[in-house]
Amino acid sequence: MIQKIAEDIYSRQQEMLDLLRQLVLIQSGSHNKEGLDRMAETMAGILAGTGMDSRVVPFTHCGNMVIARTPKAGEQKGLLLVGHMDTVFAADTSFDWFQEDETCAYGPGVLDMKGGLVVGVFALKALARFGMLQDLAVTFLCNSDEEVGSPYSRGLIGELSQKNKMALVLEGGGLDGELVVGRKGKIGLQVQVWGQGGHAGNFSGSSKPSAVVEAAHKVLSLEELNSPPRIQVNVGRVQGGTRPNCIPEKALLEVDIRYQDTGEEKVLQDRIQSILKTSQVPGTSCTWEVVSSRPPMPRGKQGEALYGLAREAAEELGIAIGQEVRGGVSDANFIAAMGLPVLDGLGPLGDHDHSPSEYILKNSLTQRCALTAACILKALHQDKGT
Template sequence: MIAYLKAKEEEMLQLLEKLVNIDSGSYVKSGIDEVGRILQKEYEALGYEVCIHEQPERGNNLSIRHKEAVNPQILAIAHMDTVFVEGTVQERPFTRDETRAYGPGVFDMKGSQVALLYALKALIEEKEEAYKNVEIILNTDEEIGSPESRPLIEEVAKDKKYALIVEPSQSRETVVSQRKGGGKYFLKVTGIAAHAGGEPEKGRSAIGELAHKIIKLHSLTNLEEGITLNVGIIQGGTSVNTISPYAYGALDVRVETHEQAEEVDRAIREICATVDVEGTSIELTGQMRRPPLILSEKSKELLSIIQEVGGELGVEITDTKSGGGSDGNLTAAVGVATIDGLGPIGGNAHSAEEFLEIDSFVDRTLFIASIIKRLSDKRH
């Protein structure tokens, strides 16, 4: 397979350029669906059947399996959305130099889309039946927590033995075995407007109330336990000389265990159940969206197999933890052995400096193909 993939490297980079040069942020339905149509055509040319799960506002999710597949045991997931707004590609389209490729989503995770596709092409080229043992989900909302694709992922995952999450990796020697769980909460505070100089006693400050809540919410952070809370967005008020009649805050939460998720959720609701500034009121919405990805016994066994495959390819694989979530959190939560971070190498995700290491493209594609082959052996 290595000879085949090396011969296809330039072709892979051309497809990567095509995908990167399409704006496909989570809220850009037209762009995501264009990416989906390109990948659908690629998979159908290999004999795969593509089921389109229509979404009215988000991009359409795709589930893919070979027309000759019978009860495939491996689920592979790769998301088509990026974090970038429409128009980003026009400002900084795909570029490359001798060692790196650049552009919005090149690392997270359009490189992984190409790697997964060519891993299956390599298996087909080698006449390895393993390509029939994979069901694929290409989803469109991972960067915003997979709210629409989560039911599809959970439904497809429940009869699978393994889940391979093709998120990109930071190094050739690592995969991701654990991820924090997370949630988003939103506070809408209502106060009473009044002139800040003329009649301040008649006002009730929504901003003041939100400030109390931010301090209390941030105090729940426990870095030693892996618990973090961050109010990352605040808005409020109408003018500098008006007691603010409204305020808004958006809260990000990360935890390492299911028990922490329950405890933090309860604490957030308790904090927001009463007000500190008399005369104001709070509306709290949101929830813990992703359960943590825990390294279960099943996942440990899968990790061991992946490490064996790495060793055979001359790479000593170690597993790492990540503070960010992914769709692997969802597959692990339904009891499927899950390993994440199997895609190509790069860095600076979600920034204008995002890049993909070109020389990792073939290596990681071979890695994915070899894992699928090994997991499809009868002994596993």
């Protein structure tokens, strides 16, 4: 049956590309509520066509979201499918087009992750065409704030995780077909350094209370925490001062921290707080705020078992896959923290996401769609003991 479903999916590549074009041309940067609300209406309508109970979940401070459920999902725990509708590109971006050549498709979010939404939609459509979807407990969440840390959807993800037994996440796959079996945890910090303003020619003493000089000390100390591949610290943005003849009164640091497992988090946080609490320049001080965080998605037996099902499906379909642990985070991190086995990276293959060079390999749309449909079937049938 998996082969028949795959053949049906492979015959629909142009339909998939048409939907991809439609979604990509809806501008849906994380802060573009109007565009995200259009995405939500579009996705809800499409998913309703599969026979699922599909509804738009309204939000005030971010784009609306979509939850679609099969009838069985209301009766028993099953499989949670997750994809996000937002992109990193702001509403005023000039990267607002969709293009194709013989092998690739290009556009904002084509890989991250409107291509993944297309994979999820057509996997469910195929199962519905073969009369299978109605007998499977599947929930599909399309959220609107993943690229900014899922601050509003995090609770929804947790709630839906409690109502399911396993999850598949539709982020893009690796260029060699890799699926994601683990992800690092992340902490995002915003650090404000305070000094004492004044005329650069008038200060006295051996050290002036410059926020920029203190910030420089903190940058070097934070960067010294790097211990790749397990711990990665990056001071990605530095801002401070006003004019060359003014002692800087304030400076801003934005810091991205990645770590391998929960055991490292407490030690790392203690070391970071020690750096931030200690001033090297007299007359300066510091405040900080955690602006985003995600727990790690560790490799484990349950996740490996889910990958094993994907490997079986890939062998039946003649598709090459592999596995990888990524430094980047996704909603799979939150799902794993709820104790669910989760497999990520089921979206199409591509590269250069978060840039105007973002692309996918067109033939990977159908391949990943067939793989996703097969994974849903195998996971749920094995869970039933059939």
